[in-house]
Amino acid sequence: MSPRKAAILRDGGGDRSLREHLIATAERMISEQGTVGLTVRGIARAAGVADGVLYNHLADKEELLAHALRAHVRTIERGLxxxxxxxxxxxxxxxxxxxxxxxxxxxxxxxxLAGLIAQPKVLARFTELAEGGTDWRDRLIGYLRAERDLGRVASDAQVDAAAAMIVGVCHETVLSMLFHGAAAPALPPVPPPAIDDLVKAVLHGIGR
Known part of the structure; x- marks a missing residue:
């Protein structure tokens, strides 16, 4: 590790490796400004290292952004x-x-996500980094299966399909804003009656 890199980590990186420092810097930049226009040079300068240092610790920009995006999602989840x-x-x-x-x-x-639509390699690597059972969708499926095992929903309930319905509504509600060019702060809250209607449809269906 060069003296400059060592100084960066001594000044606030604690026991973090330079690789972890780069990912943490990219995560912070994503949380502050999104991913549109995010460059290796910009991340390196924010991290206080030379532009080429990234390639000594990560394969490429796509790997860095994928790890940073995964860390960003975990930070959001902890806050929820x-x-x-x-x-x-x-x-x-x-x-x-x-x-x-x-x-x-x-x-x-x-x-x-808005800044990564044109970067499918980042999204693919982001998906590969998922730890089985930890994403919200997996936890929702796990919850519904557990309730079925406890007898609190029907023993023949199609819980995977129910989870897909809920996840689909969340995707449609939020991602449709992306195609209309709306920023996240402009997204109106979903009214409680709409959530209640979805819960009723999941639990009771729409048949007569």
Whole structure:
């Protein structure tokens, strides 16, 4: 490690490696300005290192952004609080909490996703970094399966399909704003009656 790099980490990086420092810097920039116009040079300067240092610790810009975006999502999720545990409260209330969580999560990551539509390699690597069972969608499916095992929903309930319906609504609600050119702060909150209607459709269906 060069003296300059060592100084950067001594001045505030703690035990963090230079690779972790670069990812943390990129994550901070994503949270502050999104991903539009984010460059290796800009990240390197914000990190206080030479432009080419990145390639000594990461394969390329796509890998850096994928890790930074994954870290950004984890930071957002920590700020959203805990999701309800199976068996606690009511299924209806718990589904409302999951839906509100999903909507807030998607709205918060919209600025980052907006700048990556034209960078499919970053999105592909971001997906590859997912740890099984930790994403909100996986946790929603796990919650519904646990409630089914507890007998609080029907024993033959198609919980994967129910989860897909909820995730689809969250995607449609938030990502449709992207195609209209709206920024995340402009996204209007989903009214509670709309969430209630979704919960009813999931739990009771639409058949006669």
């Amino acid at each position: 609080g805990e999701l309800p545990e199976p068996g606690a409260g009511t299924v209806e209330a718990n589904l409302r909490a999951h839906i509100a969580y999903g909507l807030a999560l998607h709205q918060a990551i919209l600025p980052a």
